[in-house]
Amino acid sequence: MQLTPNMGVDVNGIAAAALLTGVALVAKTVLPWSRAWLLPAAAAVPVTAFFRDPTRRTPTDSDAVVAAADGRVLSIGHVTDERLGAGEWLRIAVFLSVLDVHVNRSPVSGRVLAITESVGGYAAAQTSGAEHNVAQYTLLETSRGKVGVAQRSGLVARRIVNRAQVGKRLNAGERFGLIRFGSRTDVYLPVGAALPCVAVGDRVLGGETIIARWKR
Numbered sequence: 001m002q003l004t005p006n007m008g009v010d011v012n013g014i015a016a017a018a019l020l021t022g023v024a025l026v027a028k029t030v031l032p033w034s035r036a037w038l039l040p041a042a043a044a045v046p047v048t049a050f051f052r053d054p055t056r057r058t059p060t061d062s063d064a065v066v067a068a069a070d071g072r073v074l075s076i077g078h079v080t081d082e083r084l085g086a087g088e089w090l091r092i093a094v095f096l097s098v099l100d101v102h103v104n105r106s107p108v109s110g111r112v113l114a115i116t117e118s119v120g121g122y123a124a125a126q127t128s129g130a131e132h133n134v135a136q137y138t139l140l141e142t143s144r145g146k147v148g149v150a151q152r153s154g155l156v157a158r159r160i161v162n163r164a165q166v167g168k169r170l171n172a173g174e175r176f177g178l179i180r181f182g183s184r185t186d187v188y189l190p191v192g193a194a195l196p197c198v199a200v201g202d203r204v205l206g207g208e209t210i211i212a213r214w215k216r
Contacts, residue, residue: 051178053103056207058173065194065212066173067204068107068149069185071096073211074126076196081188083116083137084148089188092196092211094204095126096154096183104177105207106170107187108147110140115164125154125184133184136162136177140170144214148188151179173207187211 027036058066071094079091096102116137123129134153139146151160162177170176179185194212198204204211
């Protein structure tokens with residue numbers, strides 16, 4: 001739902017706000033002498049704000065790889081991950097606090113090859129234990145090679161929404177899902193094919209900040 005030209009709210013936020021508003025109305029009707037209705041009514045505002053979905057200006061540079069989510073760069077390094085297939089990857093991990101926008105965007109343009117759900121735990125997203133958290137892996141086929149995006153759950157993030165569809169094309173910066181509450185989003189690029197443009201600790205904006213560039 002678009003509230004202003006530059007700010008919208010994800011459908012999950014609309015549903016949550018409607019539910020809290022409904023609870024407040026019921027409480028006000030059933031317990032007219034009580035102020036209990038104020039709690040769900042007040043909660044509707046921050047819950048809606050959590051699901052905010054701002055408009056972003058995605059770079060048109062074909063060599064650019066953009067952040068898949070808002071947050072702070074947690075790590076940059078070479079890893080292997082059998083959930084994305086054989087081989088080594090350049091991984092750029094971004095940690096999302098509860099105050100960050102949680103809408104996830106495609107880092108590049110490409111066709112969705114596969115979406116894989118990984119079972120696991122719910123360790124704090126900024127710790128090494130998050131490597132084994134519940135996650136959704138989206139693998140894209142691009143003209144520069146395969147690119148992966150992992151939506152990882154966190155200590156309080158318990159639901160991952162992935163709206164990508166296998167066989168469909170995602171454009172760079174296009175919304176494809178979200179993670180509820182604090183979490184982590186990792187972008188995987190073929191080793192040797194791209195160079196990182198950010199450093200650990202940098203703040204990034206999903207769909208807008210260039211986190212890496214393809215080599216020519």
